[in-house]
Amino acid sequence: MSNVLFKRTEALTSKEFSYCPGCTHGIIHRIVAEVLEELNILDRTIGVSPVGCAVMNYEYFNCDMQQASHGRAPAVATGIKRVLPNNIVFTYQGDGDLASIGTAEIVHAAHRSENITVIFVNNAIYGMTGGQMAPTTLVGQKTTTSPTGRDPRHSGYPIKISEMLATIPGATYIERVSVHNPQNVRKAKQAVKRAFEMQIQGKGFSMVEFVSTCPVNWGKTPQDALNWLVDNMIPYYPLGVYRQPEAGEKNE
Amino acid sequence: MSNVLFKRTEALTSKEFSYCPGCTHGIIHRIVAEVLEELNILDRTIGVSPVGCAVMNYEYFNCDMQQASHGRAPAVATGIKRVLPNNIVFTYQGDGDLASIGTAEIVHAAHRSENITVIFVNNAIYGMTGGQMAPTTLVGQKTTTSPTGRDPRHSGYPIKISEMLATIPGATYIERVSVHNPQNVRKAKQAVKRAFEMQIQGKGFSMVEFVSTCPVNWGKTPQDALNWLVDNMIPYYPLGVYRQPEAGEKNE
Amino acid sequence: MAKVMMKGNEAMGLAAIKGGCRAFFGYPITPQNEIPEYLARVMPEYGGVFLQAESEVAAINMIYGASGAGVRSMTSSSSPGIALKQEGITYIAGAELPCVIINVMRGGPGLGGIQPSQADYKQVTRGGGNGDYYLLAFAPENLQETVNIVKEAFDLAEIYRNPVMIAVDGLIGQMMEPVDVDMEIPKREIPEKTWATTGTLGKRERNVVNSLYLDPQALENHSLKLKAKYDLMREKEQRYELVNVDHSEIVIVAYGTMARICRSAMEILNEKGINVGLLRPISIYPFPEKAFAELPSTVKGLLTCELSTGQMIDDVKIANNGKLPIGFFGRTGGMLPEPEEIVDAVIKMIGGMKNE
Amino acid sequence: MAKVMMKGNEAMGLAAIKGGCRAFFGYPITPQNEIPEYLARVMPEYGGVFLQAESEVAAINMIYGASGAGVRSMTSSSSPGIALKQEGITYIAGAELPCVIINVMRGGPGLGGIQPSQADYKQVTRGGGNGDYYLLAFAPENLQETVNIVKEAFDLAEIYRNPVMIAVDGLIGQMMEPVDVDMEIPKREIPEKTWATTGTLGKRERNVVNSLYLDPQALENHSLKLKAKYDLMREKEQRYELVNVDHSEIVIVAYGTMARICRSAMEILNEKGINVGLLRPISIYPFPEKAFAELPSTVKGLLTCELSTGQMIDDVKIANNGKLPIGFFGRTGGMLPEPEEIVDAVIKMIGGMKNE
Amino acid sequence: MAKGRIEVAVESCKGCGLCINACPLNLLELDTNTLNSKGYQPMRIHTPDKCIGCTFCALMCPDVVITVERL
Amino acid sequence: MAKGRIEVAVESCKGCGLCINACPLNLLELDTNTLNSKGYQPMRIHTPDKCIGCTFCALMCPDVVITVERL
Amino acid sequence: MNSEKINCAGFGGQGVMLIGQLLAYAANEEGFNTLWYPSYGPETRGGTANCSVTISKQPVNSPVISKADSIIIMNKPSLDKFEDKVRPDGKIFINSTLVNKKVNRSDVEVFYIPVNDMAAELGNPKVANLIMLGAYLESTKLFEDEVIIKLLKKSFGENKAHLIPINQQALQAGRIFIRQ
Amino acid sequence: MNSEKINCAGFGGQGVMLIGQLLAYAANEEGFNTLWYPSYGPETRGGTANCSVTISKQPVNSPVISKADSIIIMNKPSLDKFEDKVRPDGKIFINSTLVNKKVNRSDVEVFYIPVNDMAAELGNPKVANLIMLGAYLESTKLFEDEVIIKLLKKSFGENKAHLIPINQQALQAGRIFIRQ
Ligand SMILES: Cc1ncc(C[n+]2csc(CCOP(=O)(O)OP(=O)(O)O)c2C)c(N)n1
Ligand SMILES: Cc1ncc(C[n+]2csc(CCOP(=O)(O)OP(=O)(O)O)c2C)c(N)n1
Ligand code: SF4
Ligand code: SF4
Ligand code: SF4
Ligand code: SF4
């Protein structure tokens, strides 16, 4: 009898993703879902959906979900986790959501070391609204609100969220990953697993930042988008662990 | 004929400060005002008042002023500076204002490297509203909303704003100072002068963080408050320059 | 139990706990600070959560999370802080979550002042968020009523799955009065929170808390469902007090502290032989239109009195529907009238009517 | 000039520039994105400022700063984004700064949907901020009217030193129609901005932009000054169109896209021999109460039609003051009725009136 | 000869091609003759015999429409 | 003998005492016999002769009520 | 013609919005009143995109088209969605390359035009929409090709000027198909 | 007494709020209706602080005191502010240590009590407010000292129990001053 090497995780519902073809949101969803399944926490997990292309992922993750207002997912997650400390709570947020409008909420979730896990999908653009500039948009990158390319004299240099949050004592675990090839997909999954393990162990705030693509608004084919990501995003947003607890500690 | 060694700067109006006796807000006001006078920029300066004990400092600084909503002074300053790039624009903000509700606005003013100067007064408490916990309140410090002392398991460790903002490429100049004795008052004035000079030279975002006192809500005499600041605040919030431009550069 | 003296804000904090509140998220603002400060001390004794949020915006979204997780939760703030919560509030209404919001009103607009005011009437009753939604909103006049309503609010919020706002002026928050926090409130059947996201535990279908309906027909259906709820509130939750309206020529319409001041004015008027009644809205959404139908035909005019430049008067006009002339007396910005000012306003109105 | 085809959002962007707007601060949200996107391209050509803010909250506070500095400035957003701006808006009103705010309305409450809606009527006309303040608010029905009003708005904002909101449903933002952006608008005398903070340059007393008045009497005076302004608006700025009201038995009250759909319904009704009029508010604050006084005595009923579950109807009730029966027809959540639905509603209303 | 076998939920495939690039043996292609009901040309394996069951294609599929079995 | 002279706007002094600690020569004290109209005991210099005009007191005064002159 | 109401629908990327816009622009050029209005938002992603155009000698009132005079259908889901939305005696233009279904109604005039195949033949799959537009224009006699080409020239600018001939051919191909 | 309305005013820190609160608490203990209401906010910082207390057999309606029956004045600015706010035949209790001014009105009963000096004599400057309260109670015969002491005991708890005697002396001192 044949042996299944890979099949769709049951931590995803059967609903088809609404993402554009080749959008890495889908890969990231699968990774998160598989981790929830493998850690056997799906049935006590409550996820928080952002406002962004992933807004409807409450239809995809096969667990209890709350849809949060734009940028406020960490506050919503805080509300949930504080009243249900034994449940697992995660947010899933884009860069417009987390790095722009939701800056205060992510900083203070880290600051209070809320025992939640944040999945941060940085595709350097506002995907859902049609491709406006994000704080993470690269210098020179053309978007609908930076039609001649992002100019640092006008808009500054892109903000590096993992680096910034890593200065906060309460930020227990922070890693930046990518899913541009199968090797990195595997690494990314390890990172997500470590992040949720932190939460299970009560160690406080954990976040995994994915550099991700938006083929449609970048105006590229899905594969070209991945290549562009490797050539442009990763050099500016280096992958790696930005913060992890020292042995035995909760946080600093 | 006698020679004036020190007199009240004309960059302050004659209106008496409403601050409590011994509150270091007053010293900081004087420093900022003297710098505006000495750099000869008072008549083209527009200051932005916060919501906090300093809310009425639009009555103290002898220049055009705008009173901003709580935490949004950097956004207000951005609005002013973008339309009047040749004017000098500064904000004056407390730690509740800047480090809590206004986190997104200060981070993104730094991120865009708005060419403004921020005077950040960190007294580790909400002074005006009667002594609630701030994100900067020290561990163990008792406040009306941390009645048994700040507990890091509940509220995390205090956030270090200068350190955090220093990771942002657009943050051109960041220094933390104190005014607990005349020597430090002089140093602090130098820092404020450097910060405004950055702005005059068009170098982008500058901020001086003052560790400051709130004798009334700390429940201490003014001098004891200064001593407590030296013993407790400065060790956690070390003084010094956290970011300055490398020679010739605007920012990173 | 004997009545104890409590400050309004603290009494509301304790009443919330007695009403089953086990999660409070808020942000400092005068004149409501004693609510969070009290709960910071006392909530831990009840095993509940007290957390100071980084902002009003964060606080209301924490409420969304905690209510969505099935826990009775409350936030409090004052006027500009409530303005900041508007997006969060419309989300909570849209997602049909219960919660209690206290607005200890101060003078506006903008930063305004910190003295007592009723100038948020429209902010409270019309919402400031987007879309077709309303809050159930109460405006009590003394601490006993306030405490009872805060307790009831948690039940009502769950029955209607809707946010309940309690709007008191700063004076009610700051004053002390004797109050019995254990006074019985109506027992109601509270529906089970089958919708709460508490983890499926493998025992039920997953729950989703959400206000997004991309299909316009679905969103219309949702809005009509909400509307049916508001219609039901209108039918069932109108609350008001009628004082001395029989044989009165003029009826004052006033709520909260303004109603108390009007009561004193009525005493003075009574001494002068002028018979004046009071129609006191307790619920301001739904506005007690029924009370107007109960007014006897002796009534020849209504005098709306508010601590604002005139906001509730629109609801009075709608309820009155052209029947009686409507006068207005208001003070605003934190100014509290002396009863004599209302006496004068009533006398003037009577004079005006006579001259017509 | 010949009319050119423009998308509503882009036409509003260009109209703003023609109206003297030299600073735009905004944040992306559907269905208004073409406004910022257009201005990102075009504003630099006019030497103006385009900046995408980190949030709606930041954007409205940038407007405060830029307006306070004397520059004509504008922000735009859509329903939940406007909810987030409420605190900033009450500050701007409190500090008496001019500015223009565009709300391209979508379905609510909460995140709701992104299809056209008029369910922000109360959010727009009652404010959602604290305190006694109002916006001057317009709700045009086609692109030419929209463009003209956007241009005028900058003048009106400065004349009244008050924010002006232009509320259009998403359809007006998204559609293309022929439009002449250079059509003349009324010339008005614009007061000098002596209050702007531009640096004293040693030439004048310092200026302060502020909404704080800790002394309640000062705040009351300030509120009364604002009220006088709103009363003046009420007197001078009521705008409306009356269509075919003479000899009509029923007058429809509708604005924006709903008014256009009603016009089509009126044609169908006309063919059926039923004479129906239209009272179309163009200003929604001040609400055109004067228009109701102009209705001839032939009119026997009003039918309020909205893309909401019923919000403007409160203003209709107030303006009508009990005179005529008021019916309601609404679709919401992004649903747009076909003209036939309105035809049916009118016929039903006539039937109902006959039966009474 | 094949060590692995893949199955594609063709109706759900969006034809993004990420799997194609991921396959170390270049076994995959878009089926230019088909258009699924969503309007996409779905992926197909042109040389199923060579599949080694490495799952790379599945790891990269954003729509999680690939199942891989060991033979 | 004095090199400096200080002047205090007594009605505006809040009696906080920060100047007192700052004076390197310990010349300052609160005037316990006076209460200004704000209700504070204002600062006074008890030994004006010794003032060296170092301005430390003025640098530390939060209410900017001290003027220092060189003599 | 007194007034014409059109719905165009297809997959995002098939250029249905452009068909509608060209009709609206042309109408404005020719002195008609007109209104173009897209369905917008995330559901256009992957799903169907569509737009409505009203062209009229009178001012355009309701932007909502209850019953269209013509509908242009570029894919199958759109036929399912819009088949009922055309008035009796109206016209349905169907991209028969992608729609292998027939229209159920018998009270309308239906044109099955294999525009994708025809575009492939012309050597540029992207002009399928212009072939459809040509067919529509030929059938309704609304506007001449010149008007459309003038508009395309303006919008293409110099960079894309070389694409004008192929678009012209596409329009022609559509017209010829109808004539036959 | 049917009803008594009192204003207490002074610098922040002089304990005027406590005077008012003790009166209100005592009233509640003794079965009266009562309402205490502070002025609040930043203007209390440095400026004057004051509170109003209404004590009544009837339910308390307006919390606003148009004309007080008694006012307690702990500093000079408060006298300026409140002098007019007492009804004819009302009482004014003045801290004459800090208020070196006389009351202008002749239609009221005025008590000049040097409470700061007296407190200094008692050895604890902080009890000036209790001396004032004692004086007020003696003059109005509202409550016995026992009620006040019981309340203070409750609020002081064990930590501050040692302060009870000095407060008791202060009340007494105030009473004695009035009696003389
Ligand atoms: C308060 C508010 N502001 C703005 C929007 C509009 N909006 C929807 S999604 C989005 C941002 C999407 O960008 P991002 O978070 O980067 O997610 P992505 O779509 O790129 O995955 C915005 C601004 C909204 N719905 N609510
Ligand atoms: C939107 C809003 N939220 C809250 C408040 C209340 N408030 C006034 S001042 C203040 C904070 C003061 O703390 P901080 O910024 O540290 O200044 P400090 O008084 O300590 O100098 C707060 C929360 C307000 N006015 N507006
Ligand atoms: S718009 Fe971009 S981020 Fe959003 S689903 Fe499409 S490709 Fe992905
Ligand atoms: S409350 Fe604190 S920060 Fe505010 S003026 Fe007083 S001492 Fe200074
Ligand atoms: S499992 Fe490996 S070898 Fe087989 S098709 Fe997929 S990527 Fe190619
Ligand atoms: S990666 Fe998945 S969706 Fe993309 S082409 Fe391959 S099978 Fe289809």
Ligand code: SF4
């Ligand atoms: S100037 Fe120096 S020496 Fe003189 S009083 Fe001041 S601190 Fe003392």
Ligand code: SF4
């Ligand atoms: S520092 Fe200034 S305010 Fe303080 S006591 Fe000295 S002179 Fe007075």
Ligand SMILES: [Mg+2]
């Ligand atoms: Mg993004």
Ligand SMILES: [Mg+2]
């Ligand atoms: Mg502070």
